[in-house]
Amino acid sequence: VGRKGIICFVISLVIVAPRAFGASSLEEDVRRISAELRCPVCQGLSVADSPSRMADQMRDLIRERLEAGESPEEVKAYFVERYGEWILLTPRREGFNLFLWILPFLGLAGGAAALVIVLRRWKRHPAAASPSVNPAYLERVRREMAQDQS
Amino acid sequence: MTVSWKRSLIPFSVVPILLLLAYGFRTDPRAVPSPLIEKAAPPFSLSLFDGGQLNLDALRGKVVVVNFWASWCYPACYEEAPVLEGGWRAYKDKGVVVVGVNVQDTEQAAREFMRRFQFSFPNGVDPKGKISIDYGVYGIPETFFLDTEGRIAYKHVGAVTGKVFSDQIEGLLERARQAGQERGKPGRGA
Numbered sequence: 001v002g003r004k005g006i007i008c009f010v011i012s013l014v015i016v017a018p019r020a021f022g023a024s025s026l027e028e029d030v031r032r033i034s035a036e037l038r039c040p041v042c043q044g045l046s047v048a049d050s051p052s053r054m055a056d057q058m059r060d061l062i063r064e065r066l067e068a069g070e071s072p073e074e075v076k077a078y079f080v081e082r083y084g085e086w087i088l089l090t091p092r093r094e095g096f097n098l099f100l101w102i103l104p105f106l107g108l109a110g111g112a113a114a115l116v117i118v119l120r121r122w123k124r125h126p127a128a129a130s131p132s133v134n135p136a137y138l139e140r141v142r143r144e145m146a147q148d149q150s
Numbered sequence: 151m152t153v154s155w156k157r158s159l160i161p162f163s164v165v166p167i168l169l170l171l172a173y174g175f176r177t178d179p180r181a182v183p184s185p186l187i188e189k190a191a192p193p194f195s196l197s198l199f200d201g202g203q204l205n206l207d208a209l210r211g212k213v214v215v216v217n218f219w220a221s222w223c224y225p226a227c228y229e230e231a232p233v234l235e236g237g238w239r240a241y242k243d244k245g246v247v248v249v250g251v252n253v254q255d256t257e258q259a260a261r262e263f264m265r266r267f268q269f270s271f272p273n274g275v276d277p278k279g280k281i282s283i284d285y286g287v288y289g290i291p292e293t294f295f296l297d298t299e300g301r302i303a304y305k306h307v308g309a310v311t312g313k314v315f316s317d318q319i320e321g322l323l324e325r326a327r328q329a330g331q332e333r334g335k336p337g338r339g340a
Contacts, residue, residue: 040287040288040289041288041289053254053279054254054279054282057278057279057280057283058279058283060278061278061279061280061283079283080185081185082185082186082192082283082284082285082286083182083185083286083288084182084183084184084185084286086182
């Protein structure tokens with residue numbers, strides 16, 4: 001009985017294991033794709049995180065399309081075709097989007113460059129902080145002080 | 151001299167920010183432009199409440215209004231329901247078909263809604279949301295106006311008013327008339 005049991009266990013493992021692994025990888029793909037898509041009826045929630053009925057239907061559709069042999073990229077492309085780039089929680093890094101992606105880094109680089117220039121100027125002219133005085137005013141002060149002393 | 155040069159930089163930095171803010175505050179973040187405009191309407195086969203199936207392909211050559219609705223969508227769906235029924239009755243003999251697609255609803259509530267507004271145009275159910283996702287629907291109600299070639303000419307988000315309905319239908323019927331006259335001209339395509 002023991003040997004038969006082991007044989008049955010091995011056979012069932014051989015049959016079931018690939019399906020189980022396949023299923024988990026399918027669910028992983030569904031989870032990953034739905035996490036990248038915006039839930040259309042929610043405020044700032046992904047399809048993966050939303051409990052709404054529409055998000056549920058979208059997850060089912062993602063699963064169905066993957067099972068039909070579409071790649072994750074093709075599934076995402078389908079949703080973009082229907083809803084536009086808006087459906088992607090992370091916009092693609094191309095075209096105008098690319099500019100928006102690099103804009104903060106450009107700003108940081110510009111700020112750093114400005115800081116370097118200012119610091120260099122301060123180093124070169126350490127006394128520049130002293131305020132410039134109108135010579136006529138200075139002369140008047142001197143004159144009045146001289147009058148006070150006399 | 152240096153100061154005036156620096157001062158002239160202020161508008162250069164402030165104006166783009168103001169323009170960006172002005173643009174941002176004027177746009178409605180909920181209004182998502184559909185990428186399907188002027189493209190072929192996704193085909194569908196709708197299970198009708200009255201039984202049978204309605205195939206969109208079978209309506210080619212007619213102006214088609216596809217309306218996504220639900221009984222829980224209050225007040226917008228309740229406001230537009232008489233407009234859709236009235237529009238259907240006014241234009242059904244002029245080559246116009248109104249199709250109702252009920253989404254995320256229960257059958258009983260949907261039937262009650264149709265009874266209340268005496269819907270006589272074809273209505274069916276989209277149980278798995280496939281049709282609504284295919285049309286990029288993100289809110290209820292949404293209405294798509296299809297030309298006689300089966301292209302989506304206009305998408306309306308929110309309750310359809312009588313003016314929107316008649317303006318769109320008249321425009322599409324006129325477009326169809328002009329296309330018919332173009333096709334009828336001798337020597338074309340020869």
